Amino acid sequence: MVKRIVATSLGLLGLPTVFGYADRLGERASNPPFDIPPQSAFVDPASFAVLPENGSFRNANQLFNPTNTTPPFFQIFNKGFLPILGSSPSINVIAANASFAFAHEAPIYVPETDELFFCSNDGGALGMSDLNHNNKVFKISLADAEKEMGANGGNVNVPITEIPLSDDIQMTNGGTGPFNGNLILINSGRGSLPPSIALVNPKPPHNSTTLLNNYYGRQFASLNDVKVHPGSGKLFFTDTFYGFINQFRPAPLVPGQVYRFDPDTAAVRVVATDFNKPNGIAFTGDGLTAYVSDTGAAGGEATDPATIYAFDVDETTHAFKNRRVLAYVDTGIPDGIQVDTEGNVYTGCGDGVNVFAPDGTLLGKFFTGMVGANMVFAPPNRLMILAETKLFLAKIAAKGVV
Ligand SMILES: *[C@@H]1O[C@H](CO)[C@@H](O)[C@H](O)[C@H]1NC(C)=O
Ligand SMILES: *[C@@H]1O[C@H](CO)[C@@H](O)[C@H](O)[C@H]1NC(C)=O
């Protein structure tokens, strides 16, 4: 079902008077008319550029939902979001547990079995992990979720299965793959147990091989996220301070940085530094541009970064060069990052997943109304969003870089 909305009839969206937008929308909507897909709302930037005297301003932890649309929905700021959504997008919950942040990071889609792997939060009130308790890695069958959605429509709650893992793997916080058939898990470490990167067999018995757990004999602070560089096959990963902040790691003894690990030689080196708290990492499909999120503002200082930086990747040394800003997110902090085949950048924020064009334009949001820590494409047409206590399945047109 496609609703035809033209600029002059935007008042029909039922905009709340709290921002005093409704009248202004009619006068100032500047985008051309286009079809609004299902489960979507258009918010014209011209409709809120000037808030009325004594308007309701907000802070970074409050949601920006001027159409008062019930989440989850697709919040469109720019018509460049339309080809990403396609004409019949949908977004639904496929697993939920209000008392457990089971769906945090390390989203890895395994096509062979149509399964999604992910880890629980390694800290926080609902993480159920701390200095004395490791966090957990789970899998869920997307085939089962789709079957149930087909039968019942809308939101479903499909069981998740815990993956038994070796004690070398402590506080998993990121992951990617499959890489030569294996999951790559990156782990923050716990207490004196070191942060590490490990290959994990996605099939029982889920045996693993640790690839790296130190920098020339020194421990990392708390390893956070990892991606394989397209073309070279080298692993690039971030190290940051959440283990210390969440009180399960000692005080950091190295800066927050981005490293490269060469799986062929086991050599490790720094490719980017000067961050507050580097976090998510992703590459464009050609491997020439890297994106790194800095979640500094999560430390509680509103003036610290909530920023995604872009870099050129040196074709010989793989050093990250020519750092520039891609985006400063308007809600929460930008956590995990993925890039689609058109070069659009997806990042998990305080309100869901925000999507930026390569030129930094905010195209739209997968507005879950709650933190979206990370996400992953699950071909042919799905984006899986890890929202701590909920796992969302969105059906869209865009596809992730391979
Ligand atoms: C805005 O607030 C100020 C201070 O409370 C008040 O004097 C003024 O009348 C208000 N303006 C409007 C349009 O309500
Ligand atoms: C939610 O998670 C808790 C902690 O693991 C578990 O005890 C409980 O059974 C879960 N609830 C559901 C409905 O899965």
Ligand SMILES: *[C@@H]1O[C@H](CO)[C@@H](O)[C@H](O)[C@H]1NC(C)=O
């Ligand atoms: C798991 O064990 C099998 C059989 O020994 C081995 O071939 C494979 O490389 C192991 N996988 C990992 C990730 O260690």
